[in-house]
Amino acid sequence: MTDAQLNAMNTELWQSIGTIADSEPLMKRLTRYAKKLVKEKQDPTLMSKEEFFAKIERAEKQPGKSFASVEELDKYIRSI
Numbered sequence: 322m323t324d325a326q327l328n329a330m331n332t333e334l335w336q337s338i339g340t341i342a343d344s345e346p347l348m349k350r351l352t353r354y355a356k357k358l359v360k361e362k363q364d365p366t367l368m369s370k371e372e373f374f375a376k377i378e379r380a381e382k383q384p385g386k387s388f389a390s391v392e393e394l395d396k397y398i399r400s401i
Contacts, residue, residue, distance in 0.1 A: 322330075341347040368376070388394040 338351070341351065386397070388397065
């Protein structure tokens with residue numbers, strides 16, 4: 322989308338909001354819809370605090386590997 326198209330759309334959006342600004346029911350509907358759009362746009366890679374800690378708990382239950390030195394770790398990584 323070009324800058325001119327984006328500016329035109331932005332202007333149209335603000336004009337529409339201005340037109341319905343004096344109507345409380347329409348503003349409530351617009352606010353609900355805007356919240357819905359924001360939820361759709363949110364980054365799917367983000368997780369809640371609960372999801373984060375649940376993931377840590379699952380990881381702690383998995384078998385782990387430890388290395389005595391950086392060289393051993395480097396050797397292991399290169400072998401994968």
